[in-house]
Amino acid sequence: MTLLPTCNGSAFLVHTLINQRAVLEICFCFVFMITCALQNADEINSEAFLASMELDAKERARRRRENKVLADALKEKGNEAFARGDYKAAIVCYSEGLDKLKDMKVLYTNRAQAYLKLGDYQKAVVDCEWALKCDEKCTKAYFHMGKAHLALKNYSVARECYQKILEIKPRLQTQVKDYLNQVNLQEKADLQEKEAHRSLDSGKNTAVTVRNLLETLCKPDQTPLFYAGGIEILTEMMKDDTERTLFRTHNGFSLISENEVLRRCFSRARKDAVEEMVCLSVLRLWQAVCTGNEENQRLLLECPDVGRLLPSLLATRALSVRQQSLALLLQLAQTDHGRSLVISHLDLTRLLEALVSFLDFSDKEANSAMGLLTDLALEERFQVWFQANLPGVLLALTGVLKRDPLVTNASALCRCIAIMGNLSAEAAVRRQMSACEEFREACLGLMARCEEDVDLFREVLYTLLGLVMNLCLQSPIVCEVWALEVSRRCMFLLNSQDGGILTRAAGVLSRTLSSSQKIVEEALRAGVVKKMIKFLKTGGQTASRYATKTLAVCTNSCHEAREEVIRLDKKFGILMKLLSSEDEIVVGNAALCLGNCMEVPYAAPPLLKTDIVQVLLRHAGSDAQKTAVQLNAGIALAKLCTAEPRAHRSHVTILGWAASHLTSLSFDCHFWKS
Numbered sequence: 001m002t003l004l005p006t007c008n009g010s011a012f013l014v015h016t017l018i019n020q021r022a023v024l025e026i027c028f029c030f031v032f033m034i035t036c037a038l039q040n041a042d043e044i045n046s047e048a049f050l051a052s053m054e055l056d057a058k059e060r061a062r063r064r065r066e067n068k069v070l071a072d073a074l075k076e077k078g079n080e081a082f083a084r085g086d087y088k089a090a091i092v093c094y095s096e097g098l099d100k101l102k103d104m105k106v107l108y109t110n111r112a113q114a115y116l117k118l119g120d121y122q123k124a125v126v127d128c129e130w131a132l133k134c135d136e137k138c139t140k141a142y143f144h145m146g147k148a149h150l151a152l153k154n155y156s157v158a159r160e161c162y163q164k165i166l167e168i169k170p171r172l173q174t175q176v177k178d179y180l181n182q183v184n185l186q187e188k189a190d191l192q193e194k195e196a197h198r199s200l201d202s203g204k205n206t207a208v209t210v211r212n213l214l215e216t217l218c219k220p221d222q223t224p225l226f227y228a229g230g231i232e233i234l235t236e237m238m239k240d241d242t243e244r245t246l247f248r249t250h251n252g253f254s255l256i257s258e259n260e261v262l263r264r265c266f267s268r269a270r271k272d273a274v275e276e277m278v279c280l281s282v283l284r285l286w287q288a289v290c291t292g293n294e295e296n297q298r299l300l301l302e303c304p305d306v307g308r309l310l311p312s313l314l315a316t317r318a319l320s321v322r323q324q325s326l327a328l329l330l331q332l333a334q335t336d337h338g339r340s341l342v343i344s345h346l347d348l349t350r351l352l353e354a355l356v357s358f359l360d361f362s363d364k365e366a367n368s369a370m371g372l373l374t375d376l377a378l379e380e381r382f383q384v385w386f387q388a389n390l391p392g393v394l395l396a397l398t399g400v401l402k403r404d405p406l407v408t409n410a411s412a413l414c415r416c417i418a419i420m421g422n423l424s425a426e427a428a429v430r431r432q433m434s435a436c437e438e439f440r441e442a443c444l445g446l447m448a449r450c451e452e453d454v455d456l457f458r459e460v461l462y463t464l465l466g467l468v469m470n471l472c473l474q475s476p477i478v479c480e481v482w483a484l485e486v487s488r489r490c491m492f493l494l495n496s497q498d499g500g501i502l503t504r505a506a507g508v509l510s511r512t513l514s515s516s517q518k519i520v521e522e523a524l525r526a527g528v529v530k531k532m533i534k535f536l537k538t539g540g541q542t543a544s545r546y547a548t549k550t551l552a553v554c555t556n557s558c559h560e561a562r563e564e565v566i567r568l569d570k571k572f573g574i575l576m577k578l579l580s581s582e583d584e585i586v587v588g589n590a591a592l593c594l595g596n597c598m599e600v601p602y603a604a605p606p607l608l609k610t611d612i613v614q615v616l617l618r619h620a621g622s623d624a625q626k627t628a629v630q631l632n633a634g635i636a637l638a639k640l641c642t643a644e645p646r647a648h649r650s651h652v653t654i655l656g657w658a659a660s661h662l663t664s665l666s667f668d669c670h671f672w673k674s
């Protein structure tokens with residue numbers, strides 16, 4: 001027996017009770033004291049009496065400490081039982097703990113959780129109320145209480161509980177939204193069921209037919225054709241929510257998924273015509289019962305085996321079965337709720353492999369499959385899964401990059417590569433991708449293939465460059481030989497007339513160049529400086545970022561690059577203009593590049609006639625948040641001063657400051673996404 005305090009509306013706080021008792025005791029003692037003093041003043045020593053009271057308080061505190069230790073141990077024991085799934089034993093432990101310490105909140109919430117597991121919702125509610133008496137801001141109590149009320153179909157109270165969580169901890173907004181959503185869905189399902197049963201009771205024709213059909217279909221061991229025929233008729237009946245709801249309330253999902261004959265049809269790798277027909281009829285039925293019915297969607301995806309079955313049907317040999325499976329998944333993935341179910345219940349590795357294999361199919365199907373994958377990949381939970389399971393799907397993704405862009409639908413291929421590009425914005429993902437030699441080589445191979453006809457393969461190339469750009473953010477780049485080859489390909493692309501391709505090729509270069517001196521030297525020989533200067537004269541903002549960074553990297557490591565910049569950018573007109581850009585990455589790299597050029601002895605004097613000292617000074621002393629800009633401007637200034645003493649005289653302090661910071665920084669551009 002537990003000494004569970006019953007909830008009869010007496011809203012006293014347990015610890016207040018303890019305090020009240022203490023106060024009462026003190027009052028009582030004083031009364032007693034005074035009475036005694038009056039009675040026999042000689043016998044009563046009030047000091048001794050107070051001392052003994054203090055002793056009592058100490059004694060109580062000691063007992064409480066002891067009880068706390070015992071209650072803690074019982075809580076641990078209860079948690080262990082809970083973890084084993086022995087909820088009854090857990091409840092016994094928590095109750096014993098509460099015998100020791102009546103105001104231990106966590107024992108109430110834990111016990112409530114155990115009651116929830118056992119379906120004892122009323123008791124769960126009572127425990128939550130006690131936990132809230134111990135701590136009115138206990139969000140766990142509101143959480144369990146919401147769950148209990150939801151199970152009791154007490155929807156409005158469940159909503160109130162979740163709202164309370166939001167009031168106490170606004171940062172739990174996302175979770176609370178999910179809980180509230182669950183309440184709404186369950187309430188909707190509940191109303192549907194009431195309505196469906198009213199229709200059935202009132203003898204609505206289609207409702208009665210659905211029930212009778214389901215009863216017929218539960219006959220075991222009939223021929224596959226018998227079931228296929230019945231299912232076709234049933235599918236025809238699924239015209240509105242009443243029939244769809246009756247399907248679930250009359251056990252439709254388990255009837256279908258547990259029928260031995262149907263299961264056999266599903267599981268055969270090579271299906272004959274009849275088996276194929278059975279699969280098709282079930283897939284169509286599932287689409288019909290899931291249309292606009294969230295509860296049915298949930299029940300379908302929670303059926304045992306469906307998580308494996310759907311991806312395998314999606315990859316089966318029979319074309320029509322693949323198409324219908326895709327249609328079902330597309331339908332489910334239309335809503336947030338459906339996507340979330342797909343991500344939680346399907347075997348995502350097999351799903352991804354199956355979807356990618358649709359690239360072999362018709363244009364329309366390939367694009368639908370990639371559209372589905374795009375929608376899933378935008379979900380945070382998919383991204384988390386992807387990061388953790390990338391090794392298992394890397395082979396399939398490598399296969400995509402190895403496809404011939406001439407025979408694969410370009411827009412579908414682009415979508416798939418764009419998904420990889422987006423996902424590779426995450427450091428953990430690009431680390432794994434670039435560590436895989438086959439994947440890297442496949443990127444390079446596809447680049448080479450696209451360069452055979454840049455105009456024809458423009459879209460694929462553009463998307464691929466995005467992915468490669470992200471891979472090159474991996475620092476240091478895993479493989480120098482690969483980076484060198486990528487740089488060569490990008491140098492070649494700098495001859496293109498296409499602004500988008502040019503920009504991305506420059507973006508890749510701005511990242512590969514910093515990985516080795518050899519790459520810089522080769523790019524210099526191929527005329528990278530001249531191309532970048534030209535770029536800066538005509539390119540847009542993104543292009544300017546990449547070009548400035550490229551120049552900064554080249555001038556940082558090569559004397560020839562500095563001389564070439566000086567020769568091509570007369571009086572540093574272009575770099576000076578960049579210094580007044582709004583974009584701090586451009587300013588920082590332009591300052592770095594200028595500073596590098598100051599190391600060439602004849603570069604500084606002509607600058608004194610310009611306002612460069614003022615401009616650099618302004619940047620060096622600017623907004624404290626842009627420390628990298630300040631630093632590079634300071635370095636440029638210091639180098640200018642060293643090279644040209646006339647500038648030096650007036651700016652000795654800056655020189656001293658900058659000299660102590662003489663390590664140049666190069667700014668990376670924000671990496672590509674999408």
Ligand SMILES: *[C@@H]1O[C@H](CO)[C@@H](O)[C@H](O)[C@H]1NC(C)=O
Nearest residue numbers: 125149152153154155157158
């Ligand atoms: C819903 O919860 C409230 C508050 O606990 C309770 O008074 C009411 O009886 C509950 N209704 C149902 C149907 O359980």
Ligand SMILES: *[C@@H]1O[C@H](CO)[C@@H](O)[C@H](O)[C@H]1NC(C)=O
Nearest residue numbers: 363364365367409410411412
């Ligand atoms: C690729 O598929 C889309 C959508 O079906 C279509 O519009 C496009 O023409 C196809 N592209 C090629 C190159 O076949």
Ligand SMILES: *[C@@H]1O[C@H](CO)[C@@H](O)[C@H](O)[C@H]1NC(C)=O
Nearest residue numbers: 374377415418419422673674
């Ligand atoms: C890539 O990400 C962007 C921004 O998050 C998004 O708008 C775009 O649709 C994504 N593209 C693909 C193919 O996933």
